[in-house]
Structure formats: structure tokens, C-alpha cells
Amino acid sequence: MRSRWPVLMVAMVALMMAAGAFALLLAPEPAEVAAQRPMPTSPRPETPPGSGAPAEAPPGAGSGAQAATPPPAVVATDPAGTAGSPPAGTPAAAQDTPEAVAERYFTAWRAGDFAAMAGLVADPPADFADRHRRFSADLGVTSLTLTPGAMARPAADAAEVPFHGVREVTGIGAWEFDSALRLTPAGGGWRVRWSPETLHPALKDGGSLRLRRTEERRPANLTREGKPFPADSRAGDYFTGLDGRTTRLALEEQPSGKVLLSSPEPPAGTRTTIAARVQAAAAKAVDAAGRPAAIVALDTGSGQIRAVADTLGGRRAFNGLYPPGSSFKVVTAAALLGAGLGPDAQVGCPASYTLPNGRTFTNDGGADRGTVSLTMAFAHSCNTTFARQAYERLAGDRLRAEAADRFGFREKPGLAYCRIRPATTPDELGSDAIGQNSVQASPLCMAEVAAAVASGTWRPATLAETPPAGSVPPVPLDGGVAAALRDMMRAVVTGGTAAQAGLPDGTAGKTGTAEVSGAASHAWFIGYRKSLAFAVFVQNGGSGPKVAAPIAARFLRAL
Numbered sequence: 001m002r003s004r005w006p007v008l009m010v011a012m013v014a015l016m017m018a019a020g021a022f023a024l025l026l027a028p029e030p031a032e033v034a035a036q037r038p039m040p041t042s043p044r045p046e047t048p049p050g051s052g053a054p055a056e057a058p059p060g061a062g063s064g065a066q067a068a069t070p071p072p073a074v075v076a077t078d079p080a081g082t083a084g085s086p087p088a089g090t091p092a093a094a095q096d097t098p099e100a101v102a103e104r105y106f107t108a109w110r111a112g113d114f115a116a117m118a119g120l121v122a123d124p125p126a127d128f129a130d131r132h133r134r135f136s137a138d139l140g141v142t143s144l145t146l147t148p149g150a151m152a153r154p155a156a157d158a159a160e161v162p163f164h165g166v167r168e169v170t171g172i173g174a175w176e177f178d179s180a181l182r183l184t185p186a187g188g189g190w191r192v193r194w195s196p197e198t199l200h201p202a203l204k205d206g207g208s209l210r211l212r213r214t215e216e217r218r219p220a221n222l223t224r225e226g227k228p229f230p231a232d233s234r235a236g237d238y239f240t241g242l243d244g245r246t247t248r249l250a251l252e253e254q255p256s257g258k259v260l261l262s263s264p265e266p267p268a269g270t271r272t273t274i275a276a277r278v279q280a281a282a283a284k285a286v287d288a289a290g291r292p293a294a295i296v297a298l299d300t301g302s303g304q305i306r307a308v309a310d311t312l313g314g315r316r317a318f319n320g321l322y323p324p325g326s327s328f329k330v331v332t333a334a335a336l337l338g339a340g341l342g343p344d345a346q347v348g349c350p351a352s353y354t355l356p357n358g359r360t361f362t363n364d365g366g367a368d369r370g371t372v373s374l375t376m377a378f379a380h381s382c383n384t385t386f387a388r389q390a391y392e393r394l395a396g397d398r399l400r401a402e403a404a405d406r407f408g409f410r411e412k413p414g415l416a417y418c419r420i421r422p423a424t425t426p427d428e429l430g431s432d433a434i435g436q437n438s439v440q441a442s443p444l445c446m447a448e449v450a451a452a453v454a455s456g457t458w459r460p461a462t463l464a465e466t467p468p469a470g471s472v473p474p475v476p477l478d479g480g481v482a483a484a485l486r487d488m489m490r491a492v493v494t495g496g497t498a499a500q501a502g503l504p505d506g507t508a509g510k511t512g513t514a515e516v517s518g519a520a521s522h523a524w525f526i527g528y529r530k531s532l533a534f535a536v537f538v539q540n541g542g543s544g545p546k547v548a549a550p551i552a553a554r555f556l557r558a559l
Contacts, residue, residue, distance in 0.1 A: 096189025098159035099151060102181055105192050106146050106163070122184060122191035135199055139211050139251065140170040148181070159183040159190065169211075171249045172263045177201065208254040218246035222269040223276040230280035234287070234309035238318070238463075239272060273304035273463050278532065281558035282309035285551050289538050294320075295555055296447045296461075297534040303451065303459035303467075305415075306532060308444075312539060319417045321440035322537065325514030325544065326381045327524040328435030330449055331409070332390060333378055333488060334481050335402035339393045343375045343484040353384035358427045361387040361434070364513065378488045379496030381511060383434050390433035397422050399432055405475070407449050407458055409441070412472050414460040418445035435514060443537040450509070450526040451533035453489060456482040489527060498525065501549035504556050506530060511544035523547040529556055 101120055108116035114129035121128065135141070149162040161181045169175050177200055182193040196203035203209070217228045220241025229235060229242045236242055250262040282295040286309040294317035297307040310317040337343065351368035354360040361383045363369075369380060377385040390399055400420050403409035409420045418441035423429035431437035444461055452458035458475040462468065477485075489508035492498050497511040509527020516522060523541035525548035527534060534552065541547040 098153075098183045098190040101183060101190045101192065102148065102151065102159070102161045105181060106148055110144070110146055117192075120192050121194045122186040124194060128194070131196070132199070136167075139167075139209060140172075140249075141167045141175075142170055143168040157185050169249075169251065169261070171247075172251065172261055175251065175261050202253045202260070209260075210252055210254055212250045212252050214248045214250070216246055216248055217244070218266050219244045219269050222271050223274045223279065224271055225276055226268075226271055227276050228269075229274065230276060230283060232283055232287070233279050234283040234311055235274070235279060235307075237310060237313070237315045238308055239274075241269070244269075273299075273306065273465065274308070275306040277559060278307040279309065281555050282307040284558060285309070285536075285555035286311055288554060289541065289547075289551055291541060292539040293541065293551070294443045294537050295534060295551075296444045297532055297555075298447050298451045298461055300451045300454040300528060300531050300533045303448070303461050304465070305444075305461050305463050307534075312537075317443045317537075318415050320442050321417055321419070322442070322522055322539070323514040323516070324435040324439060324441045324446055325512035325522065325524055326383070326435055327446055327449075327510050327512030327514075327526045327535075327544070328439050328441070329378060329381065329386055329433075329512075330453060330485060330489070330510050330526070331403045331407050332386050332394075332399060332433045333374070334406065334477070334485060335394055335399050336374070336389055337481045337484050338402065338478060339398065341374060341389065341393060343373065343488060345374050346371050347374050347377050347385050347389060349377050349380065349382035349385045351384070353388050355387065355391055355426045355430055358425070359430065361430060375484075375488045375491050376496075378510075379491040381492075381497050386433045387430035390429055391426050394429065394433070395426075399423070399429065403439075406477060407452060408445060408460065408472070408475075409439075412460075413470055414472055415463070416445040416448055416461055417442045435512060443535040446524070446526045446537075447533055447535035450489075450528050450535065452477060453482060453485045454508075454528035454531075454533050493527070497545040498549040501525075501545065502553040502557075503527075503549065504529065504553070507552075507556060509549070509552065511549055513542070513544040516540065525549040525552045527552065532559075 105117060105120045108120070114132050118124040118128045125131070145166040147164045149164070151159055151161045153159050160183070163179060163181060165177050165179065167175045167177070179198060179201055181198060182195075183190050184193045200209060219228045221229070221239040223229060229239065233242060246266050248263050251260045252258065253260060278297050282297060286293045286295055289311075292312045294310040294312050295307065296305065296317050298304065299306055308317050312320060314320070341347075349363070349369035349372050351366045352360055352362045363383050364381065367380070369376070369382060372380070372382075374385075394402075400409075400422050403420045408414075408416065409418045411419070419438070420432060420440075421438035423432050423438070428437050432439050448458065448461055456477050456479065458477065460467070460472045462471070486508060489510055492510055493501075493503050493507050498509060503509070507527055507529045509525055512522075512524030512526070514522040514524060520540040520542050523538040523544045523546075525536045525544055534555070536548045536552045536555065538547050538551065
């Protein structure tokens with residue numbers, strides 16, 4: 001047995017060595033064990049870039065589990081996922097070079113990412129984002145374009161990038177400016193050295209900018225002088241946009257007041273033939289009438305309308321049809337003169353006159369002037385004279401033809417309305433001769449009559465510098481007839497029905513009191529002075545000499 005013990009011991013040792021070798025072969029290498037060990041997860045924001053998180057919120061805001069995670073080197077949230085962040089794979093040393101920081105700052109500024117911009121600024125003010133927002137809101141900035149230039153290195157610890165900017169300002173347009181982005185070493189890298197003039201050079205040393213708003217009158221139509229119509233012109237029915245207004249904008253430096261940019265000049269209004277001073281005088285005179293009235297004034301040589309003040313409404317100064325009363329005796333007198341009756345011819349002016357087998361005509365107030373010259377009968381507006389002379393000399397449609405052919409009383413293109421029908425009886429003819437019965441005219445039409453006497457030629461009134469195509473051609477009056485009519489109209493003012501109206505020297509005209517069935521008479525005065533012809537009409541105003549002529553005097557004396 002003792003002889004076998006050594007053999008047994010050797011066998012047991014051999015068995016133990018074999019078991020150890022087998023266990024060693026099955027055990028893993030230490031390096032593999034390390035490779036299989038889980039690696040710690042890299043910190044990352046709760047909200048991935050581009051998720052629409054507010055620009056002011058740093059990554060991870062609103063997550064308690066993530067709050068303890070160390071933030072990235074640059075706190076910036078970019079709606080597009082790029083502003084303020086270096087490109088993936090950029091070496092750490094290259095992320096904070098002045099060139100890289102400047103590029104990231106401009107990228108964030110273009111995106112409106114103020115949080116990312118602030119993260120690139122050395123010691124940004126607490127209201128950094130608000131300053132940018134207020135700047136744009138106060139000045140009406142809607143967009144910004146930035147174009148950086150080449151970086152300069154004035155010193156080892158300074159860098160500067162000049163840049164050109166263009167802001168779009170509501171109501172003004174493109175606002176260009178030039179500034180510089182300055183950088184300085186900070187925190188082991190480079191940061192923007194921000195100051196207010198980075199936004200705009202005018203903000204340097206406490207300066208400021210303001211958007212000044214000025215409201216101006218900007219009517220669509222102007223006077224012939226290129227000015228707005230007078231206030232309360234009473235011409236609004238004839239010209240559009242007289243009360244038009246516009247707001248002019250100007251960007252100003254403060255406190256210097258220097259204007260950097262202003263809104264474009266609005267389109268100029270259209271010039272008319274209206275004269276500002278004449279229009280203002282007409283409007284004031286019409287307002288003084290105290291009831292619906294109109295004044296129309298024309299240039300005697302061209303027919304251009306210099307004023308139209310109308311409180312009748314509905315453009316009735318042009319298209320209203322009213323009996324002109326005795327102001328129409330200008331036309332009747334022209335027909336009588338053309339028929340051979342001279343201005344000095346003696347005619348009867350009794351208080352009343354009855355046509356053969358017809359109606360009786362009377363003078364205003366029953367005035368009996370006996371036998372007078374035709375000029376005096378005209379000056380004192382003798383109804384009886386004109387009814388009789390028309391009956392004796394203008395039968396056979398001669399009065400209507402004179403009115404239609406020489407003074408525009410017919411259907412025709414143009415601005416003025418007036419008409420007369422053929423008289424079928426002596427009574428109708430007598431009434432037409434004194435501006436009643438079928439005779440109807442607008443104030444503009446009667447102003448054309450006065451202008452024809454003053455110039456010797458009837459012309460259609462116009463609101464254009466030249467007569468429009470298709471206008472009625474001018475009609476010259478007989479020279480002798482026109483001269484006689486001028487003398488007769490002067491006599492009305494110097495010693496006739498308008499002598500007490502206060503009309504200025506050089507005025508010639510004719511009064512009219514037109515009867516209206518069931519209402520007060522219309523008051524008229526037509527005339528001219530120098531190169532201006534006019535008609536004054538007061539609806540149901542009563543007496544022409546007592547009402548219309550004094551209004552004409554007020555109008556003329558204001559010129």
C-alpha cells in the first residue's frame with residue numbers, strides 16, 4: 001500500500017492541475033469584461049434642436065430629471081437648429097475663435113434668436129433681448145438683412161467685423177446702415193463686446209432714434225396753383241378726396257433731429273382749374289346766404305371754372321334747372337339789339353302792360369317809369385318793356401333761336417344745363433322774355449351768359465386746361481351787340497337795381513327775381529368784373545337786388 005501512495009499522490013496533483021487549466025480556459029479576458037461594461041450616457045437637452053422651444057428657454061427647461069445635467073458651453077436655442085451652435089465635428093479649439101463666434105452671432109441675429117446671441121456676448125445686459133424687440137417694435141422694423149465684411153485684428157486682444165445692414169421699415173422702405181461687431185477674449189475663448197451702437201451707430205453715447213409721424217392734408221384734387229382746396233370749400237360734390245389726409249413718417253436721430261430716412265412723397269393730386277382765392281371767397285359768400293345757394297365763377301377768356309361753391313346739393317350749381325327771372329333779360333336784350341332796337345331807343349316802361357288779347361305784365365313794386373331808353377329799361381328791369389318788345393319784335397321763334405344758338409340754351413354736351421321751348425302763344429313769349437315760363441337754367445349756364453357778354457364770345461364752361469374732345473365750339477357775338485350789352489349791364493350797377501348792393505367799381509351785371517309757384521322767389525345776380533364772370537343764386541331767397549346782389553358784392557370784395 002505504501003508502495004502505491006506516491007503513485008496516488010502524483011495522480012491527484014495531475015488531476016488538480018488539469019481542472020485548473022480547464023477553468024482558466026473558460027474564464028473571459030479582463031479587457032473584454034471592461035468593454036461589456038455599460039458606458040455613462042452623454043448629457044443632452046430634453047428638447048431636441050428644432051422642436052420649436054421658445055428662443056428665450058435654455059435646453060432642458062421644464063424637465064426636473066434633466067435640470068441637474070451640466071449645460072453646454074453656449075446656451076442657445078435655435079428654431080432652425082443651427083443658430084449659435086458650431087457645426088457638428090468642429091474641434092473645441094475652433095469653436096471659440098473670433099471668426100467662429102462672429103459667424104454664429106450673425107446667424108443667430110438673422111434668426112431673431114436673442115437667447116443665442118446673449119450666450120455669445122460678454123456680460124450681456126439683463127434686458128438684452130427686450131432691447132432688440134423694442135428697437136424693432138418702436139421703429140416698425142419688419143425684417144433685417146446683415147452682410148458681414150472682413151474681420152480686422154487691431155490688437156491681439158481685440159477683433160472687429162464691420163457689417164452692412166438693411167432694415168425694412170413699414171411705411172418707409174429699406175433703411176441701410178453700417179456698424180461693427182467687436183469681440184474680445186473672455187472665458188477662455190472669444191465673446192462679442194456688445195454695446196447699443198451695435199444695433200445702430202446713432203445709439204452711441206446715449207443717443208436714440210425715433211419714428212416721427214406727421215399727418216398732412218393730401219387731397220386727390222388740387223387748385224390750379226397746386227394747393228389743397230380751402231377748408232370748407234363747398235365744392236365736395238364736384239371734386240373727390242378734398243379732405244384726403246396722409247401720414248408722413250421720418251426716422252430721426254435724437255437729440256440732433258437729423259432725418260435718416262423718410263417715407264416716399266405721396267403722389268401729387270390732380271390740378272384743377274379752380275383758383276384757391278376765388279374758391280375761398282365764393283365759399284364764404286355762399287355760407288353767408290343762410291339758405292341753399294351757389295356761386296359759380298368763370299375765366300371770361302377761356303371758360304375755365306375758377307370757383308364753384310354749392311350748398312344746394314346734388315351738383316345743382318351745374319345741373320339744376322331753375323327759372324332765371326330777369327337775369328335772362330341779358331339774352332332777350334341781345335335778341336332785341338340784333339333785331340334792330342338800339343340801346344338808346346326810347347321805349348315805354350309803364351307799371352303794367354297787357355298783351356293784345358293776352359295776359360297782363362307788371363313791374364316789381366308797380367313802378368311806372370314812363371318812357372326811357374332801352375338801357376334804362378334794362379337797368380331798372382322793366383317787365384312791361386321786355387314783354388311788349390318781345391311781342392312786337394321777336395315773334396316767330398326768334399327769342400328761342402337767339403338763346404339756343406348764341407347762349408347755349410339747348411341740348412348739348414358739356415357741364416351746364418339750360419333750356420327754352422318754342423313759344424306757342426304771345427303770353428308764353430312774353431313770359432319767356434322775362435325769364436319765366438319755359439326758360440330754365442343752372443347757375444353755371446347763367447355764368448356762361450355773363451362771360452359771353454364780357455368776352456364777346458360764348459364758350460362752354462370747362463374744368464380742363466383745354467376743352468375736351470367733342471366740346472361745343474365757341475360762338476362769337478355780334479361786336480355791336482356785345483358792346484351795348486356791356487354798357488347796359490354796367491348801368492344796372494351804377495344806377496339800376498344793383499346800385500345799392502355795394503358792388504366794387506368795375507362790376508357789371510343783371511339782377512333777377514324769379515317767381516316760383518307756391519314758394520318764395522329765387523334770387524339771382526349774374527355779372528363780371530375784370531376777367532371773372534359769375535352767377536349768384538339763392539334758392540327761394542326772395543329779391544335779387546336785396547339778396548343775391550349783396551352776396552355778389554361780398555364775394556367780389558374778398559378777391
